[in-house]
Amino acid sequence: MLSEQELVRRENLQKVIELGINPYPSEEFVVSHSSKLIKNNYTEESSDEFSEVIVAGRLMMKRIMGKASFAELQDSSGRIQLYISRDDICTGDDKTMYNTVFKKLLDIGDFIGIKGFVFTTKTGELTIHAKELVLLSKSLKPLPIVKTDAEGKVHDAVTDPEFRYRQRYADLVVNPSVKEAFVKRTKMYNSIRDFLNTKGYLEVETPILQPLYGGAAARPFKTHHNTLDMTLYMRIANELYLKRLIVGGFDGVYEFSKDFRNEGMSRFHNPEFTQIELYVAYKDYEWMMNLVEEMIEKVALDVTGSTIVKVGDNDINFQRPWKRYTMYEAIEEFTGVDISQMDEDNLRNAAKKMEVPLDPTMARGKIIDEIFGEKCEPFLIQPTFITDYPVEMSPLAKKHRTEEGLVERFEAICNGKEISNAFSELNDPIDQRERFEAQLDLGKRGDDEAMVLDEDFLRALEYGMPPTAGVGIGMDRLAMIMTNSNSIQDVLFFPQMKPETTSIKPEKE
Template sequence: MELNELERLRVEKLRLLREAGMEPYPARVHRTHSAAEAVAAFEAAEEQGEAAPEVIVAGRIVGIRILGKVAFAHIEDGTGKIQLFLRKNDLGESLYTLFKRAFDLGDFVEAGGPLIRTRTGEISVQVQSLRMLAKAITPLPYPKEYRDEEGNLKRYAAFSDVEERYRQRYADLAVNPEVREIFRKRSLMIRALRRWLDDHGYLEVETPILQPIYGGAAARPFVTYHNQLKQKLYLRISFELYLKRLLVGMYEGVYELGRDFRNEGVSYKHNPEFTQLELYRAYTDLYGMMETAEQLIAYAAREVLGTMQLPYQEHTVDLTPPWRRVALHAVIREGTGIDYRQFPDAESLRAEMRRRGYEAAEEASWGHLVDNLLSEVEPSLIQPTFVYDYPSAISPLAKQKADDPTHVERFELFIGGMELGNAFTELNDPFEQERRFLQQGRAYEAGDEEAHPMDTDYLRAMKYGMPPNGGFGLGIDRLAMLFTDRHSIREVLLYPHLRRKEG
């Protein structure tokens, strides 16, 4: 192990501890109270006029102030912080000296003694016994905390280098409590989504991540290989086709919450693997899914944040249902001045887009050009908005509108200027589905690498009869961004993808 100067000094302290008969990495812990429990126990005793309880607390040292023959330290555990008050008279010469010489910021320790209030009124453990639980060799970049003139808690030189925070997330979490809070909220959010679905007749299921044919979205897959079966396999880009097969199998409502993988660029709202919720429900449609989306997300906000008014970047997002519903052609015309319905082929739409100063790639199909126009509008869709009626060409799994087969019953949900969800009245006509797959095949031939592949087993399932149904997919990471007011998906992923770096 290569050690720097600071680490070598701490290794020397390991020796000091062992010489004093104190094992730096013992197996047993004798904690009687968490930090929060100790504080509560003291306050309860104080209120009852009883003697202060004796406790043993355990945690990481996050602050030390040595004043001579007396010292103060704060330790932190999963419930919060508590102060240790150490006196030479209480600990004895040798243990007190060992504390001064061998205990550092970042060490996990155990301290026992009665609870007291110090002169400044802070509830503290007046330490009689002290053990090392795990000596830290590498110093954690603990910031200093202080209160400014207005009394706001400020931090001095906090560990904030974005790259290092992601590469060493453990250190980030250890020293930045607000980062821990992001992932706590994320977990509560996912729990709330599950609870709502479980309470509304959805069955949670698990479907293959390794798939012989990928599908359910427009994206390039990661490819892998099964050696024994001598078979190419894809990491799933969505759960859609496997979940809808289950409706053929007579489940009325199913959902899956898990990881999708898309072999595409990284951005503030894209990571190659991301978490998705997909749900499907028989005997409903696009409009049922709009209500489901509203109820589900509003419920999670109420449970996790206690409010429907979310501060997001410089905006306040109001999640109170019902949400705005606007047709795709209308929202695009509103934002760009182009009514794409007047330009029904790629050539004329491309010309019109260029005339208005928008980029339009030569090889882009009509459907993709429409999608490009939507991207122009996307950042302005801050309040929850269902954009509905999408071109069939870019929606091979959705049912066409009865009065306009060039469009399908599909919506995308936008909140905070991001696409959060996608839903259809699901296509359940096997012959139409076959035509769509063939159409996608032609698009692939024409150079669209994201075109949907043919899936004959899916067609076979549909031929047995698939009930009319609605489906909705929700980007969990982006919802977490919204709930925690983070502008980057990496802030809501514990281990975001980074390029490898030597050393």
């Protein structure tokens, strides 16, 4: 069902065609200047350099005043005003281009090309005086119009999240700040790539479709390969494949990996999300902590220009060194309870006193994780490393060199959320097999996120893996911090949405 305005646009398209104008021409249109370049460089003295400019973009506003008009053109760099007078774009007797095409048939959102010269109007606005106007592409669907008045007040701002996420293309056209967030996201990737490449690590790619999923505690997406007639899972982490590459002899490998987890959705969770994982041979988690600090500090600088990043009401300072706590220390700090010596029953009671909700499937490690998640993590705003996790919740991490029952693991917490998780990687194949078996027991207890046993990975470890430090960083979470975004949907171009339902509207007569 087309709206009245859409019908008008289709009629306009038809009339353009009837005038012999191709509404979707294929020839290259050579642009000489961006609007930003003109705005940044035009002066009275340099006006000669701007006596012939060619620009292209969307027509975003028309102010028609009879035989002359003003219009606004939006290109990828911003907006610039156009002055279009009838007798300048129609030098002969035929005034169709102005009277009919420009005034009547061009709609807001149409792509046009303009050839003309730059000048300043009486009111002082930088403007392109058009000598030639070309239609480059017709728009059939009206864009939401956002207007900013003289006081800088925005009218009819497009804020409806559903519209913005479903129709990101339109969101990007009308909300310039959206572009900025995504440009920052790309800068963040470039910053990390640059950092790791400079250190000599190799960017690699590993399978997304996997016969067994592993490397994290999560429920996977399941799919099926027809030719092989086998079940495949979409990866939940790329840890086990990257470690296989360390076995194979690379010193340092990293991958920006799209991971998929079949779990709840929220402003922190999208079913597909991106992590970077990095593994470096002959290193340990202490070394990795230093690297993460150094890297994230650089990211903050590269992306925002400062080590201090404003996130909501907080100023987060990524300058090294970050605070470091062991997990037991953090829990003691925030709850006053020393749980380091407690067995599962005592721990369960302690958690009960702290009003941390538990369920019977949780074992000792999971309970500690719950307490930490409830009582500590949300309050850690400045970047903080939490180290030395219980062995039960870290089946891929090496046992602590001195502390019984712990592993050499750290998480970096920032703004109350984990942004990074790392360990001295477990490379003892016999220990690894036992840990997998312990996970199988957890699975039997009802933990549907318990890991599965991966024989091929164990075979790789049996060939021998050097001591290795590994880290994973949630790119979306980091992007949220670096762009001061309140939800993951704001740093994903196309966040996952419920299917669009066709609204039931009575047919118009």
